[in-house]
Amino acid sequence: MCERVVNPPAADVADRLHSAAIRLLRRLRRQDEASGLSGPQASALSVLVFGGPMNLGALAAAEQVRPPTMSRLVREMEAFGLVQRRPDPRDRRGVILEPTEKGRAMFDRARERRLSALSGAIASLPVEDQALMDRAAALMMALARGPALD
Amino acid sequence: MCERVVNPPAADVADRLHSAAIRLLRRLRRQDEASGLSGPQASALSVLVFGGPMNLGALAAAEQVRPPTMSRLVREMEAFGLVQRRPDPRDRRGVILEPTEKGRAMFDRARERRLSALSGAIASLPVEDQALMDRAAALMMALARGPALD
DNA sequence: CACATATAGTTAGCTTAGCTAACTAATTTC
DNA sequence: GAAATTAGTTAGCTAAGCTAACTATATGTG
Numbered sequence: 001m002c003e004r005v006v007n008p009p010a011a012d013v014a015d016r017l018h019s020a021a022i023r024l025l026r027r028l029r030r031q032d033e034a035s036g037l038s039g040p041q042a043s044a045l046s047v048l049v050f051g052g053p054m055n056l057g058a059l060a061a062a063e064q065v066r067p068p069t070m071s072r073l074v075r076e077m078e079a080f081g082l083v084q085r086r087p088d089p090r091d092r093r094g095v096i097l098e099p100t101e102k103g104r105a106m107f108d109r110a111r112e113r114r115l116s117a118l119s120g121a122i123a124s125l126p127v128e129d130q131a132l133m134d135r136a137a138a139l140m141m142a143l144a145r146g147p148a149l150d
Numbered sequence: 151m152c153e154r155v156v157n158p159p160a161a162d163v164a165d166r167l168h169s170a171a172i173r174l175l176r177r178l179r180r181q182d183e184a185s186g187l188s189g190p191q192a193s194a195l196s197v198l199v200f201g202g203p204m205n206l207g208a209l210a211a212a213e214q215v216r217p218p219t220m221s222r223l224v225r226e227m228e229a230f231g232l233v234q235r236r237p238d239p240r241d242r243r244g245v246i247l248e249p250t251e252k253g254r255a256m257f258d259r260a261r262e263r264r265l266s267a268l269s270g271a272i273a274s275l276p277v278e279d280q281a282l283m284d285r286a287a288a289l290m291m292a293l294a295r296g297p298a299l300d
Numbered sequence: 301c302a303c304a305t306a307t308a309g310t311t312a313g314c315t316t317a318g319c320t321a322a323c324t325a326a327t328t329t330c
Numbered sequence: 331g332a333a334a335t336t337a338g339t340t341a342g343c344t345a346a347g348c349t350a351a352c353t354a355t356a357t358g359t360g
Binding site: 008009010011012013014015016017018019020021022023024025026027028039040042043046063064065111112114118119120121122123125129130131132133134135136137138139140141143144145146 | 158159160161162163164165166167168169170171172173174175176177178189190192193196213214215261262264268269270271272273275279280281282283284285286287288289290291293294295296
């Protein structure tokens with residue numbers, strides 16, 4: 001009879017999403033740090049693990065961070081032996097970054113540890129809510145990445 | 151025929167959600183700061199605007215932050231005349247916080263400004279995706295708040 | 301009642317993560 | 331081959347989180 005969807009105003013959705021993201025990340029920080037990888041480090045490392053070797057600029061772009069920020073993150077991860085720099089044979093200004101074996105192991109461990117937190121919590125949601133969260137994550141990624149936020 | 155839902159492993163959902171939240175907030179930071187309120191300030195102010203006057207400990211708990219962190223956020227917002235401290239008549243150790251008129255106005259302005267960013271982007275999504283984001287925000291909030299992440 | 305303990309908030313000081321500006325070195329372009 | 335561009339780093343700033351230690355008030359108990 002009534003085909004209208006009760007559609008919360010976009011500004012409300014935006015506010016709630018914003019606050020929810022802030023609080024969720026605050027909450028996850030402890031778990032992250034206990035695993036030996038900060039959130040930003042884990043996120044960058046996952047790009048390297050899944051995306052394969054790439055140079056610093058590409059990684060910074062993928063993570064939507066400025067080069068100096070990524071440079072520091074990489075320096076720290078390198079100091080812990082988690083990533084390796086190789087000179088780029090095709091451009092001697094550049095470097096190629098890739099995870100070390102230790103880096104991959106650490107990433108898996110952090111992932112496991114997050115499993116006892118976020119993914120444990122997610123796993124306890126009804127299946128359809130899990131699917132919803134997955135889709136929401138994809139949408140958030142697209143929003144963060146797209147031109148709509150300029 | 152096949153009733154099985156293709157259910158991404160919870161760890162994958164967790165990873166994607168984690169990275170998506172990090173990137174979305176990074177992306178929003180500029181807009182936030184251009185509006186004169188940082189993300190954490192806007193979030194705390196919204197709690198005061200919608201939740202009414204409360205003391206510092208309650209606000210810190212609502213924002214899932216330690217008291218010293220909230221104390222600093224409040225001090226900064228107070229310096230800009232956005233929130234007011236009143237002594238708590240029932241406990242002279244405590245303070246009661248409430249937004250000033252300027253604070254409410256600033257909150258609305260930040261909200262508007264975010265409208266030109268996040269909520270503009272959200273408004274351009276299909277209606278069902280908007281509803282999905284709203285539900286996802288509620289779930290994230292519940293996860294951040296609940297005991298599941300201990 | 302007095303003293304011990306607990307609680308609300310602040311201060312001090314540390315860390316991490318973001319940024320811009322300025323620099324070096326290599327590459328590309330004209 | 332000189333000029334302009336690009337990749338990455340260094341230096342230095344700010345914001346936001348934390349713990350530890352402190353002050354002042356409340357509360358509870360012998």
